[in-house]
Amino acid sequence: MNVLIIGSGGREHAIAWKLAQSKKVEKIYAAPGNGGIAELAECVNLAVTDIQGCLNFAKENKIDLTVVGPEVPLVMGMVDAFEKEGLKVFGPNQECAQFEGSKAFTKEFLMRHQIPTAKYKEYDDYDTVLKDLGVFGYPMVIKADGLAAGKGVLIVEDEKAARDGLEMMMKDRVFGDAADKIVIEEFLTGREASMLCFVDGKTIVPMESAQDYKRAYDNDQGLNTGGMGTYSPNILFDDDVLNQRIQKEILDPIIAGFVKDQMDFKGILFIGLMIEDGNPKVLEFNVRFGDPETQSVLMRLDSDLYDIMESVINGRLSENPIKWKKEAAVCVVMASGGYPGDYQKGKRISGIEKVNDCIVFHAGTKIVDGELVTNGGRVLCVTALGDTIEDARKTVYDNIVNISFEGAEYRHDIAKL
Numbered sequence: 001m002n003v004l005i006i007g008s009g010g011r012e013h014a015i016a017w018k019l020a021q022s023k024k025v026e027k028i029y030a031a032p033g034n035g036g037i038a039e040l041a042e043c044v045n046l047a048v049t050d051i052q053g054c055l056n057f058a059k060e061n062k063i064d065l066t067v068v069g070p071e072v073p074l075v076m077g078m079v080d081a082f083e084k085e086g087l088k089v090f091g092p093n094q095e096c097a098q099f100e101g102s103k104a105f106t107k108e109f110l111m112r113h114q115i116p117t118a119k120y121k122e123y124d125d126y127d128t129v130l131k132d133l134g135v136f137g138y139p140m141v142i143k144a145d146g147l148a149a150g151k152g153v154l155i156v157e158d159e160k161a162a163r164d165g166l167e168m169m170m171k172d173r174v175f176g177d178a179a180d181k182i183v184i185e186e187f188l189t190g191r192e193a194s195m196l197c198f199v200d201g202k203t204i205v206p207m208e209s210a211q212d213y214k215r216a217y218d219n220d221q222g223l224n225t226g227g228m229g230t231y232s233p234n235i236l237f238d239d240d241v242l243n244q245r246i247q248k249e250i251l252d253p254i255i256a257g258f259v260k261d262q263m264d265f266k267g268i269l270f271i272g273l274m275i276e277d278g279n280p281k282v283l284e285f286n287v288r289f290g291d292p293e294t295q296s297v298l299m300r301l302d303s304d305l306y307d308i309m310e311s312v313i314n315g316r317l318s319e320n321p322i323k324w325k326k327e328a329a330v331c332v333v334m335a336s337g338g339y340p341g342d343y344q345k346g347k348r349i350s351g352i353e354k355v356n357d358c359i360v361f362h363a364g365t366k367i368v369d370g371e372l373v374t375n376g377g378r379v380l381c382v383t384a385l386g387d388t389i390e391d392a393r394k395t396v397y398d399n400i401v402n403i404s405f406e407g408a409e410y411r412h413d414i415a416k417l
Contacts, residue, residue, distance in 0.1 A: 001306065004058055005030045005041065006048050006078070007069025010333075010363035010381040011291035015067060015305070016040045017359065018298045022306040029061065035372045036362025048073045051081050058087055065090060065309065071147060071288050075101040079267075090309045092199075092267040092287045096258075099269070099285040103143045103183040106285045113257035115250055116281040118185040118274075126170045129182055133162045136186035143185065144169055146178030151340060153224060155187065190276025192283065193234050194293045197251070197269045198308060200317035204255045204269065208300050208324050209234035210293040211415075216340060218413045225340045226378060229332045229414030231389050232296040236275055246273070246280050266312055295361050295381045296329040330392040330415045331383040332400055333363065337407025339377035347374040347406040354402035357395050358384040374405055389415050 001024050005012050013036045019025050020040050031054055033043030046053045048070055058066055068078050068091035077094035091097075098105045103122075110117040119136055122145070123129040134140065142165050144152030152175050154165040169179035192214075196207040210232040216222030237243060250271065258265045270286035270293075298305070302323040311320040336343035345364075349372045352360050361383060364376015382400045386392030393415040400410065 001025050001064040002027045002062055003029070003306070004054070004061075004063045004066045005033075005037075005069060006054060006066065006073055008032050008034045008037070008048070009069065009291055009376075010361040010378065011289050011294045012069040013037050013040075013361040013363070013381075014295045014298045015069060015289065017361070018301060018305045019067070022304045024304070024306050029057075029063070031057065034362045034375065035365035035367045036360065038367065049076065051076060051078050054078065055081055055085060055087070058082065059085070064088060065306070067091070067309065069288060071097070071100045071286065074287055075147060088313060090267060090313060092265050096263050096265040096267075097287050100287040101147060102181075103145045103284070104181060107183065109257060109261070110282055113253050113260070115253045115257070116279070118188050118281060118283070120183055120185040122181060122183050124181045126166065129166060129170075129184065130163070132184065133159050135184065138162075139187040141185040141187050142166065142169070143183040144175045144179040145181035145183055146175075148175040148178040149226070151175070151224060151226070152178055188274040188276070188281055188283070190274045190279075191236055193236050193273045193275055194230070194290055195246070195271040195273060196290055196293060196297055197271065198312055198317055198322075199255070199258075199265050199267060199269050200312045200315045201264045201266050202255065202259065202315065203317045204251050205317055205322060206251065207297050207322075208232055209237040210290070210296050211236075212290065212293055213411060213414055216335075216409075216411075218411050223340050225335075227290070227292045227333065228335065228411045229330070230293050230296040231330045231392070231415035232293075232300055232328065235389075235417060239278070242275065242278055242280065245278065250280060250282060266315075291363075292331050292333055292361075292378075292381050295331040295383045299329040299331075299359065299383055299385055300325045300327065325385070327385040327387060328389040328392045329383060329385050330389060330396050331361075331381050332396050332410055332414045333378050334380040334382065334400065334403060334405075334408050334410045335378050336364070336374055336376070337409055339409070343377055344407065345373070345375050349373060349379070349403070349405045351403040352380075355382070355399045358382050358399045360403070379405065379408070389417060
C-alpha cells in the first residue's frame with residue numbers, strides 16, 4: 001500500500017515510523033515532511049493547507065491511504081475533499097473537526113450531553129466581556145475560540161492580567177481571527193491527563209494514557225507551549241475506579257452524543273482531562289493525534305497502525321482488539337531558544353548519531369545543503385521505552401546531552417514523579 005502523511009512535525013514522524021513497521025505499507029510519502037521523516041518517506045513540497053495539491057498528488061501517485069496529521073487541514077475540510085473523490089483518508093470530516101476549530105462548539109456539545117466540564121461563557125464583543133471579568137472568580141481561563149497553534153489559552157490571576165490578556169487577543173489580535181470569539185471558563189484544579197481515542201462513528205476505544213507538560217520551563221514555569229514532553233502510561237490511570245468513571249461519565253456519553261447529533265466522527269479524538277479527587281472533567285477536545293503525546297503512545301503500540309486506521313475508516317473498530325506493550329515511554333522535547341516566543345531557525349544540529357536506545361522524532365528540522373538544521377520552535381523529541389517510567393526517563397536524559405544545536409533548551413523534569 002502507498003501512504004501519504006500530511007504534516008511536518010514530531011507527531012507525523014511518529015506516525016510514519018509506526019506505519020513503516022506494517023507489512024502492508026510499501027511506500028510512504030509526506031507532505032511536506034521534515035529532515036527526520038525523510039529517512040522513512042519521500043517528502044513532497046506541498047503545504048498542509050494545499051488541499052487541491054495534496055488531492056492531485058494522491059490521485060497521480062495511487063495513494064491507498066492518506067493520514068491527515070495537523071488540525072488546520074482537518075478544519076479546512078481536507079477529509080471531505082478526499083472522500084468526495086473516493087479516496088481513503090484517515091481523520092474526521094469538517095463538521096466533526098469543529099470540536100477543535102471552535103472551543104464554544106465543544107463546550108456546547110459537552111453541556112448538551114451532560115458531560116462534566118468547567119462552567120463557561122462565550123463572547124464576541126470586547127466591551128461585554130470586560131463587564132464580566134471575574135464572573136467565575138480568579139484565576140480565570142481565557143480562550144480564543146478558534147485555532148491558535150495550541151497557544152490561545154491564558155490563565156490570568158487578577159483583573160489587570162485579564163484586561164491585558166483580552167486586549168492582546170481582541171484588540172491587538174495576536175491570534176488573528178481565532179479570537180473573534182472568546183470563551184471564559186472557571187479555573188479547574190487537579191492534575192491534567194491526556195487521553196487519545198480511536199473513534200469509528202459508533203465505537204470509541206481509548207489508547208494507553210499519557211501525561212503532557214505544557215509549560216516551557218522546569219516546575220511548570222514559563223509560557224504555555226505546544227508541549228515540552230510526555231510520559232506513558234499516566235500514573236493517574238492506575239486507579240480502576242477512575243477508569244470506570246471516565247468510561248461511564250465521559251467516553252460513553254461522547255459516543256452517544258455523536259450518534260444522537262448525527263455526527264459521523266471517524267479518526268482520533270484527543271480528550272484533555274482535569275482530575276481532582278477522582279472526579280474527571282473535560283478540559284478540551286482535539287481531533288487529531290496529540291503532539292508530543294503521540295511520540296510516547298505510539299512507542300507502546302504493539303498492533304499494526306495501518307490495520308487500526310483501516311478498521312476506523314470502515315466502521316469496524318470493535319472487531320480489531322488493540323495490543324499494547326507493557327513498557328513505559330518517556331519523550332522529552334528539545335526546543336529552540338526563545339520558544340514559544342521568538343526564536344531563530346537554521347541552526348546546525350549535531351550528535352543524533354551518538355544516541356542509543358532512543359528514537360529521535362524530528363519536530364522542526366529540515367536538510368539544507370546536506371546538513372540537518374532547526375526549522376521550528378520544537379525541534380526534536382527524544383523518546384525511549386523502559387521497564388518502568390524511571391528507566392525510560394533515565395535513558396532519555398542520558399542520551400539527550402549528546403545532541404546539540406545553538407540555543408537548545410529542554411525541561412529537566414519530564415516524568416520526574
